[in-house]
Amino acid sequence: MPPRLSTLAPVLAGLAALAGAALSSTPAAAQSDKIFFQSANGQWSGPGEIVAGKYKGTKFTCDLTGTPMTGKDTGIKLDGFCRVGVFKQPMSATITQKGNSYGGSFLDGAEGKGLDIVSGAVTKDKAVVGITRKKLNGALIARLQDPSTMNVTISVKVDDSMIPVIGLSLSRQVDAMAVGAIKP
Incomplete structure (x- = not known):
């Protein structure tokens, strides 16, 4: 893997967390979380950009x-990739309910080359997720602007401030094939 892309991999891995994670303590909260996760079902793609740091201005796309x-479990599995130029980085995330909280990882988690989910909250149209890797702490915000558009921002904590470093705008991909009825 090229050095530039491998350096970006831990941060770009956070982009796969479109649906977020939640700390829920009531059955009603768990149901609203499940609704949000259901709304992130399907295929998404779109452009993004690194807006701060060493690689500021780097543009990429994700699919x-x-x-x-399924069943009683609340959470989501995300798979796909992000591309920087001709280089492609696989992306994956699993977020599942664990008691009254959620846990999960991006790629292979913080012990590997990815990130861990450590906290979060979900509303009907937004998920805010705490992410960590070694000494890096941050947050990912995934907001459903409408049923076909999701905006994702990743920020990192610097001193006492959260600094946005990545922005991504995803569109839901729908099958373009026309469907019709056959009359007898």
Whole structure:
């Protein structure tokens, strides 16, 4: 993997967390979380940009597929990739309910080359997720602007401030094939 892309991998991995994670303590909260995760179902793609730091101005695109957990489980599995120029980085995230909280990882988690989910909150149209890797702490915000548009911002904590470093605008991909009925 080229050095530039491998350096960006831990941060770009956070982009796969479109649906976020939640700390929920009531069944009603768990149900609203499940609704949000369901709304992130499907295929998403769009452009992004690194807006701060060493790689400021780097543009990329991501293609991701969200699959909500089935049965009693609340959470989501995301798979896909992000591209920087001709280089492609696989992306994956799993977010699942663990008791009254959520846990998960991007790529192989903070012990590997990815990130861990450490906290979060979900509303009907927004997920805010605490992320960590070694001494890096930050947050990912995924907001459903409408059923077909999701904006994702990743910020890192510097001193006492949260500094946005990545922005991504995803569009839901729908099948363009026309569907019709056959009359007998």
